[in-house]
Amino acid sequence: MDAFITQQIDAYYLRIIIIIGINIILALGLNLTTGVTGQLSMGHAGFMSLGAYTAAILSLHTTLPFVVVLIAGAMAAALFGIIIGIPSLRLEGDYLAIVTIGFAEIVRVFFLNFELGGKAVGLAGIPQQTTFSIVFLIMMVVIFLNITLLNSHTGKALYSIRENEIAAQACGVNTTQLKILCFAMGAFLGGLGGGLYASYMYYISPGEFGFMKSIEILNMVVLGGMGSIPGTILGVIILTIAPEFLRVVADYRLLFYGAMLVILMIFRPNGLMGDIRWYDIKKRLPKKEVKKCQS
Amino acid sequence: MPILKLSDISMEFGGLRALDSVDLSIEEHQIYGIIGPNGAGKTTIFNIITGIYKPVKGNLFFKDINLKNYPPYKIARMGIGRTFQNIRLFQKLSVIDNLRVSAHGISKVNIIANMLGFPNSRREEKQIMLKSGQLLEMLGLYEKGMELADSLSYGEQRRLEIARALALEPALLLLDEPAAGMNASEKIELIDTIKSIRDNMNLTILLVEHDMSLVMNICESIAVLDYGRKIADGDPASIRNDEKVISSYLGMGA
Numbered sequence: 001m002d003a004f005i006t007q008q009i010d011a012y013y014l015r016i017i018i019i020i021g022i023n024i025i026l027a028l029g030l031n032l033t034t035g036v037t038g039q040l041s042m043g044h045a046g047f048m049s050l051g052a053y054t055a056a057i058l059s060l061h062t063t064l065p066f067v068v069v070l071i072a073g074a075m076a077a078a079l080f081g082i083i084i085g086i087p088s089l090r091l092e093g094d095y096l097a098i099v100t101i102g103f104a105e106i107v108r109v110f111f112l113n114f115e116l117g118g119k120a121v122g123l124a125g126i127p128q129q130t131t132f133s134i135v136f137l138i139m140m141v142v143i144f145l146n147i148t149l150l151n152s153h154t155g156k157a158l159y160s161i162r163e164n165e166i167a168a169q170a171c172g173v174n175t176t177q178l179k180i181l182c183f184a185m186g187a188f189l190g191g192l193g194g195g196l197y198a199s200y201m202y203y204i205s206p207g208e209f210g211f212m213k214s215i216e217i218l219n220m221v222v223l224g225g226m227g228s229i230p231g232t233i234l235g236v237i238i239l240t241i242a243p244e245f246l247r248v249v250a251d252y253r254l255l256f257y258g259a260m261l262v263i264l265m266i267f268r269p270n271g272l273m274g275d276i277r278w279y280d281i282k283k284r285l286p287k288k289e290v291k292k293c294q295s
Numbered sequence: 296m297p298i299l300k301l302s303d304i305s306m307e308f309g310g311l312r313a314l315d316s317v318d319l320s321i322e323e324h325q326i327y328g329i330i331g332p333n334g335a336g337k338t339t340i341f342n343i344i345t346g347i348y349k350p351v352k353g354n355l356f357f358k359d360i361n362l363k364n365y366p367p368y369k370i371a372r373m374g375i376g377r378t379f380q381n382i383r384l385f386q387k388l389s390v391i392d393n394l395r396v397s398a399h400g401i402s403k404v405n406i407i408a409n410m411l412g413f414p415n416s417r418r419e420e421k422q423i424m425l426k427s428g429q430l431l432e433m434l435g436l437y438e439k440g441m442e443l444a445d446s447l448s449y450g451e452q453r454r455l456e457i458a459r460a461l462a463l464e465p466a467l468l469l470l471d472e473p474a475a476g477m478n479a480s481e482k483i484e485l486i487d488t489i490k491s492i493r494d495n496m497n498l499t500i501l502l503v504e505h506d507m508s509l510v511m512n513i514c515e516s517i518a519v520l521d522y523g524r525k526i527a528d529g530d531p532a533s534i535r536n537d538e539k540v541i542s543s544y545l546g547m548g549a
Contacts, residue, residue, distance in 0.1 A: 017436050041463075089391060145411075148409070148411065148412050149409060149410040150408035150445035151418065152410070153395040153396070153398050153399040153402060153409070153423060154399055154406050155393045155409070156385075156396050156399060157399040157400075159385065159387070159549065160388065162394040163384075163386055163387055163388060164383045164384070164385060164386075166379075166383060167379065167384070167385065168385075169347075169366075169367040169368045170345055170367060170371055170376075170379075170460075171396045171399075171400050171459060171462075171463065172368050172369075172371035172372040172397060172399070172400020172401060172463055173368055173396060174368045175368065181406065201307075207456070275387070277389075277443075279389070
């Protein structure tokens with residue numbers, strides 16, 4: 001399957017497609033925390049690097065199968081998600097944003113000094129086991145589970161935390177538990193994406209998982225529409241492809257990024273697809289004419 | 296045996312004593328009203344019953360369970376539903392999804408089953424949809440089921456809050472100024488709704504209200520608060536003639 005695809009698709013495009021797939025996994029993770037439950041997390045790159053380093057070190061030093069390595073990376077990230085989620089999610093307000101920024105920095109500095117992770121030089125020669133079909137498969141599973149979860153009553157309870165936490169509690173929603181659970185799931189997906197990324201890139205270094213990476217993923221979620229799965233996917237596609245087109249203006253790329261977000265916030269404050277529902281689209285479509293029986 | 300019993304409840308905010316040794320006893324199947332001037336502590340009582348505030352003194356029992364030791368979500372799951380004075384709906388969720396949040400509160404299916412769409416979760420989901428539909432029909436919101444909550448009119452939003460509280464299958468329903476901002480005909484409709492809810496769903500209703508005609512009309516028992524103290528309680532007729540109540544709240548000729 002992969003051999004066929006590498007034959008058919010140009011390597012450059014294939015690379016972009018695979019990166020889009022990995023970014024979708026990452027962004028859907030952040031979407032759960034920030035988009036759905038409304039807890040601003042600005043350290044997604046921290047979870048990504050935990051997953052990336054765990055997976056990279058395991059695949060360099062052991063002969064474990066790739067799936068196990070990926071899950072180990074994701075579990076490591078989820079574990080840290082729970083550890084920092086429990087104290088900070090019990091509080092109301094934006095504590096989580098500050099805690100997660102700090103956490104991501106700590107993780108980055110840790111890997112800068114981590115012997116096994118190659119310190120500032122990073123890790124090279126990671127076996128490339130991430131292929132198109134693996135990314136595609138995992139992405140589809142992640143999207144599917146996201147859709148079923150968010151359409152269930154538990155999903156609605158998650159949205160209710162964002163909408164009004166006091167009312168959610170009055171409706172019997174255990175908000176603290178769900179927030180921590182959601183944060184852990186987001187971290188899990190962050191670690192999963194990180195593992196895939198490490199194994200795709202051959203090489204990782206602490207610098208790649210800095211604050212800008214967190215903001216980049218956050219941008220994807222915000223651009224697409226907080227809490228919307230199709231929105232997040234659209235946001236990922238746009239923001240992964242946009243830099244390729246903006247290569248011409250290389251150094252000014254971030255300027256364009258910024259301008260794009262400002263324009264977006266003016267015209268679509270809820271993101272591109274944040275307030276679009278299938279039900280509303282269906283209502284606007286012309287209704288099929290009902291054939292009346294002639295009496 | 297009373298379904299809800301508050302004994303000697305006191306609440307303080309900083310130095311301000313919002314409630315001072317309040318006793319209340321609400322019998323099953325009653326419609327019980329709490330009235331009083333602004334700032335008398337009516338909403339504070341609701342917030343204490345639902346666990347948002349913990350009282351500084353006193354105990355409160357719901358069917359023999361001391362609510363003091365439970366967080367708000369557990370109190371809600373025990374069967375105490377409430378509405379809010381300033382409407383707190385889940386604005387960006389559809390009307391039916393607002394009810395599904397409450398259904399989640401009392402759901403027995405865990406998150407994994409929900410995520411993977413196990414048969415038991417699907418079955419439950421179908422039941423929830425059916426039940427939510429019935430509730431919406433009862434409150435005249437069925438047609439609006441798929442609209443977003445923030446697109447509803449004010450009166451509809453108030454009714455949706457009641458529907459959402461009922462989706463918890465409560466034994467006790469707390470209504471915080473249900474008639475606020477309603478016109479005369481809407482109020483008459485509301486009176487019918489509250490009575491039919493109580494009779495059809497076998498509930499006890501505790502309500503806080505400023506509108507005397509509504510309170511005198513539907514409440515079987517009334518407590519009057521003033522500056523955090525209960526100054527009177529009893530049936531509507533005796534409250535109407537109580538001198539303390541007249542001087543502090545009702546005024547002459549009420």
